Amino acid sequence: DQQVKQNSPSLSVQEGRISILNCDYTNSMFDYFLWYKKYPAEGPTFLISISSIKDKNEDGRFTVFLNKSAKHLSLHIVPSQPGDSAVYFCAASFGNQFYFGTGTSLTVIP
Amino acid sequence: GAGVSQSPSNKVTEKGKDVELRCDPISGHTALYWYRQSLGQGLEFLIYFQGNSAPDKSGLPSDRFSAERTGGSVSTLTIQRTQQEDSAVYLCASSLDLAGVTDTQYFGPGTRLTVL
Numbered sequence: 001d002q003q004v005k006q007n008s009p010s011l012s013v014q015e016g017r018i019s020i021l022n023c024d025y026t027n028s029m030f031d032y033f034l035w036y037k038k039y040p041a042e043g044p045t046f047l048i049s050i051s052s053i054k055d056k057n058e059d060g061r062f063t064v065f066l067n068k069s070a071k072h073l074s075l076h077i078v079p080s081q082p083g084d085s086a087v088y089f090c091a092a093s094f095g096n097q098f099y100f101g102t103g104t105s106l107t108v109i110p
Numbered sequence: 111g112a113g114v115s116q117s118p119s120n121k122v123t124e125k126g127k128d129v130e131l132r133c134d135p136i137s138g139h140t141a142l143y144w145y146r147q148s149l150g151q152g153l154e155f156l157i158y159f160q161g162n163s164a165p166d167k168s169g170l171p172s173d174r175f176s177a178e179r180t181g182g183s184v185s186t187l188t189i190q191r192t193q194q195e196d197s198a199v200y201l202c203a204s205s206l207d208l209a210g211v212t213d214t215q216y217f218g219p220g221t222r223l224t225v226l
Contacts, residue, residue: 043203044153045216046215046216089153097166098215100145100153
């Protein structure tokens with residue numbers, strides 16, 4: 001059973017606009033959430049994280065929002081740049097285990 | 111500095127053969143994870159090593175899968191009697207994992223396993 005879900009397999013956004021990637025989870029025990037970015041033929045790289053005690057974390061153009069009541073996580077990228085085109089995975093953690101979504105492929109159109 | 115490295119980058123094998131995949135974590139990282147990504151699936155947790163503690167094997171899909179970590183550094187993931195459904199990209203990650211605090215993981219480039 002998929003405990004972390006990314007329901008949009010792909011997303012296209014114009015350069016300069018906002019990209020919003022969404023993630024839903026089912027396990028209320030998750031206490032740490034992360035976003036990873038993956039280019040083809042490379043391993044995922046860490047992007048940004050948030051603890052369950054917060055509802056927002058910002059790092060430059062990237063902001064992660066956490067809505068615990070809705071069990072929903074989102075990543076906002078603004079402004080979007082062509083170099084942001086990649087697959088984005090969200091992950092949730094409880095203890096030593098990490099559960100990943102299936103990824104959303106973001107294409108930023110110049 | 112050097113990141114996480116994995117070898118081989120690609121492995122093609124015949125059904126029923128055994129394979130070994132290697133991971134060299136970042137020096138000083140005490141935690142090491144193995145994941146796999148099958149086509150159209152998310153990253154699937156397989157096993158977790160932390161220092162000299164017994165590994166968390168709860169994610170291993172069957173008893174054909176095993177992993178070792180020698181000297182708290184290099185890890186080998188072994189798949190015995192490979193099946194076609196084992197075809198996937200196998201990713202290794204390491205982290206500092208100090209004092210039980212969740213830490214960001216640094217991933218290797220992965221090994222693409224194809225079982226014919």
